[in-house]
Amino acid sequence: MNSNALLSTLVKIRSNKVFELTVIAVIIGSALLIGAKTFDLSDTAEMIVGWLDIAVTVFFLVEITVRFIADENKRTFFKDPWNLFDTLVVVISLIPVSQADTALVARLVRVFRVFRMVSIIPELRMLLNSLIKALPQLGYVLLLMFIIFYVYAAIGATLFAAINPDLWGDVAVSMLTLFRVMTFEDWTDVMYETMTVYSLSWIYYLSFIFLTAFAFLNMVIGIVVNVMNEEHERILKEEAIEANEPTIADLQKQLAEIKEMLNQRAH
Numbered sequence: 001m002n003s004n005a006l007l008s009t010l011v012k013i014r015s016n017k018v019f020e021l022t023v024i025a026v027i028i029g030s031a032l033l034i035g036a037k038t039f040d041l042s043d044t045a046e047m048i049v050g051w052l053d054i055a056v057t058v059f060f061l062v063e064i065t066v067r068f069i070a071d072e073n074k075r076t077f078f079k080d081p082w083n084l085f086d087t088l089v090v091v092i093s094l095i096p097v098s099q100a101d102t103a104l105v106a107r108l109v110r111v112f113r114v115f116r117m118v119s120i121i122p123e124l125r126m127l128l129n130s131l132i133k134a135l136p137q138l139g140y141v142l143l144l145m146f147i148i149f150y151v152y153a154a155i156g157a158t159l160f161a162a163i164n165p166d167l168w169g170d171v172a173v174s175m176l177t178l179f180r181v182m183t184f185e186d187w188t189d190v191m192y193e194t195m196t197v198y199s200l201s202w203i204y205y206l207s208f209i210f211l212t213a214f215a216f217l218n219m220v221i222g223i224v225v226n227v228m229n230e231e232h233e234r235i236l237k238e239e240a241i242e243a244n245e246p247t248i249a250d251l252q253k254q255l256a257e258i259k260e261m262l263n264q265r266a267h
Helices: 003-015 017-036 043-070 074-079 081-093 100-120 122-160 171-182 187-195 202-242 248-266
Strands: none
Touching (some): 003 043, 017 043, 043 100, 074 081, 081 100, 122 171, 171 202, 187 202
């Protein structure tokens, strides 16, 4: 088989749906193997799991090799963060687990093989890309939330430290207590304890919950959903360009040109 025929065969394998489903199934199997290693297994079971782990590593090595050879532009293959991540995981997985110095690193990398599911499934990749792109906007929201936390923690430490030093002894501990309140973890016990001294302290808790658990949470959800919609539209536009299909913007431009031509003829 000449090189062109081999390349054509590898391209067909890479784009084959069965191959993609097989990779996903192996990733799931790899995750199950990682979970199985956390249990107390018999010597026979440990041997079987070890051989299966070697088989998974070899499969991933073959899979990344097929993807690299079948790629049209090999120079930019490793410029894709997902390809680079997959390659690093596969290469580091080749480290023998039996060696004491590298055993911990090898086991941790094998745990990260589960994240390869994200690089294989486009929908998961889009979700993660959207979350990463939303981080700059989320940063300002988190900064404002930190300010709210700090102000309320300072107030709580000033008013409630004498009531329960374990919960309100200083600003740092007070922020942990407020996080407990925000996540609704027995927050009523904390509130009722301070209400025995300050009967109106419920205003403090309810206002904090409204600002953090309700208002800020909805802001975070809104930002993430907005970025996801933009990312989805971008992907659809790229797919339309690759398929040489006109986008909505192109159709609107063509419609405007037709209207202009009709107006010129009418005059």
